Amino acid sequence: MNHHTPAPEEFHVADTNGTVFDIVVLGGGSGGYATALRGAELGLSVALVEGGKLGGTCLHNGCIPTKALLHAAEVADSAREGANFGVHTTLDHIDMGGVNKYKENVIARLYKGLQGLIKSRKITVFEGWGKLVAPDAVEVNGERVTGRHIVLGTGSYARSLPGLEIGGNxxxxxxxxxxxxxxxxxxxxxxxxxxxxxxxxxxxxxxxxxxxxxxxxxxxxxxxxxxxxxxxxxxxxxxxxxxxxxxxxxxxxxxxxxxxxxxxxxxxxxxxxxxxGRGPNTANLGYEEQGIRIDRGFVLVNERLHTGVGNIYAVGDIVPGLQLAHRGFAQGIFVAEEIAGLNPAPIIESGIPRVTYSEPEIGSVGLTEAKAREVHGTDNVEVLEYNLGGNGKSQILATAGFIKLVRQKDGPVVGVHMIGARVGELIGEGQLIVNWEAYPEDVAALVHAHPTQNEALGEAHLALAGKPLHAHN
CATH class of the missing domain: 3.50.50.60 (FAD/NAD(P)-binding domain)
Structure with a gap:
């Protein structure tokens, strides 16, 4: 299925008449378009330079298409295992043409929605591969786009190993x-x-x-x-x-x-x-020529995502750390608010949730047990594992796994780690617990709906608070 490519008159302004934008964003992926959307929302004039499709890797070659494939895989497993639930089915074959059509339809709907958002917020999009040519300017298609602030968000590419050439098989x-x-x-x-x-x-x-x-x-x-x-x-x-x-x-x-x-x-x-892994897209884009510090291809920034050069910031996969779309979103919002003078709180990297969308899923946020012992001291950390075998909804779903809580002794929970079917959907509460530095007793006092897998988080905290219900102390 072909993606709709917007006609130039929908977005691109061929003659900016010397316009100086408040923000020029180089790269229209998760970090870049989040910067643009939030900046425009705050009343700033924004230009967005993108040579591929808006949405970048996540929407077109990463998060969204891979998770669509994973859902199709889950459907295949359900068909194959139906007899376990008294539903007798047969799995004929996997029609990759049909799977890819479903995947592309998901991408197309989200892409159309993103284009609509960009247009509705009056963001000027320059279609073409841009290059930083001055501390306040990006060149695209021979045209100089000037901004009071520049935000670099040029994303990442699929890496290989030295001597391993991609092609064929x-x-x-x-x-x-x-x-x-x-x-x-x-x-x-x-x-x-x-x-x-x-x-x-x-x-x-x-x-x-x-x-x-x-x-x-x-x-x-x-x-x-x-x-x-x-x-x-x-x-x-x-x-x-x-x-x-x-x-x-x-x-x-x-x-x-x-x-x-x-x-x-x-x-x-x-x-x-x-x-x-994925490597940062920073080569031959003029970054180093403008004095921006690069380490192994990554753009070095301070805690406020500033590069140390002029009014240039960087967001997303080119910044050292977790290469996750939601980290890019958060950084883009942060930078837009920083530019607008709102003085936002810096992003706490350890509080960013992580999910592996396989079968089984992994969901985690905060410090691992090993890292917590390193940070807080070996004897100053408590750990509890709650087996999903004690959770009604997990039994219904026929999934195995556990929730592991890591807390500072007599202190807050500093890590939530989960494995099992669909546990990625529980990470929302997990990140609130870790980021708001909740004590087990705080979470134990909350009433969790039964039967849900979310209830397992509540039960784990009940156990860590010393009053387990469906678990041994």
Whole structure:
């Protein structure tokens, strides 16, 4: 399905007549368009420069399309497992044409809505690849767009490894999202969020999947107990993985790809998905020429997201830290309010929620147990795990998992970590608990609806407060 491309007269002003905008945003992804929308809402004049489609990676090549695939995978699993619930169904086949049409329709609806928002707030959009040419100007299509403030939000790209060329049977998430078939077998290089989500999708669609991860665990940035539970769940699903050994090389064969690890192990599959993270889009954009400090491609900023050069700020994936759309949204809002003089509170990075949308899901916010002991002292941390086996709705959904709470001894909860089907939907309350520095007793006093999985959060806090209901003390 083709996306609607707005006619130039809808957005683009060819002659700005020397206009100096309050904000010029370079990049129309999550961080960039959030800056533009909030800035315009605050009455500032805003120009937005984007060479691709508004919405950036998240809307077109990231969050939205991958989660659409994951939902289709969940539907496939439900059809396959219907007999467990007394509903006898058969799974005929996965029609990737139909799956992709559904995915593209979701993207198109959201894209149209975003275009409408941008237009309604009278944001001037310049369609083309921009470059920073002065502390107060961006050049696009040979035209100089001047702003009192510049916000850099040029996003990220799917990285590869040195010597590993993308093409043919070696793909990144960009190509994986456009596949018109279910591969027979896939090797996933990288066991982080992106690799784990695609591994989950393809296994549900019927492919043989093997993950290769150099670190000791899958989703290694999560609390170790979640990583281990995640590995057990993947093993039970038949997803193979090889941990703790580095990738050495890959060669394309007549019917796929041959992969070698440094310990001599070899693997063969139809496709190799390279999911080793995302790199910042900052090369050849004029940043360093204007004196902006770059480290490993990332733009260095202070806690107020200022680059230290003129009135130039940076947001989103080019700023070191979690590469998440909702972090970009928050940073964009922050910068717009900073420019407008509202003096917003700095964003607390540890309070940003994280979700891995696989089967099972992982939802987390705040400090892991290891990090909490490092920050607060080994003996000054309390931990509690609440098994979802004691939760009625989890039993109905036939999901296993647990909620792990990390608190400062006799103090607030500093980490909420969850694994199980649909636990990502619980992260909203988890982030309120952590960010508002709630004590277990505070949350235990709240009444949680029964039967819901959300109730498990309440039960976990009851237990941590010393008065468990459906759990042993």
């Amino acid at each position: 070696i793909i990144t998430s960009d190509q994986a999202l456009q596949l018109d078939r279910v591969p027979r077998s896939v090797i996933v290089l990288g066991g982080g969020v992106i690799g784990s989500e695609f591994a989950s999708v393809w296994k549900s669609f019927g492919a043989d999947v093997t993950i290769i991860e150099a670190l000791p665990h899958l989703v290694a940035n999560e609390d170790e107990s979640l990583s281990k539970a995640f590995e057990r769940a993947f093993r039970k699903r038949g997803i193979a993985f090889n941990l703790g050994v580095r990738f050495q090389g890959a060669t394309q064969t007549d019917d796929g790809v041959h992969v070698t690890l440094e310990d001599g192990k070899t693997f063969d599959a139809e496709l190799l998905l390279v999911a080793v």
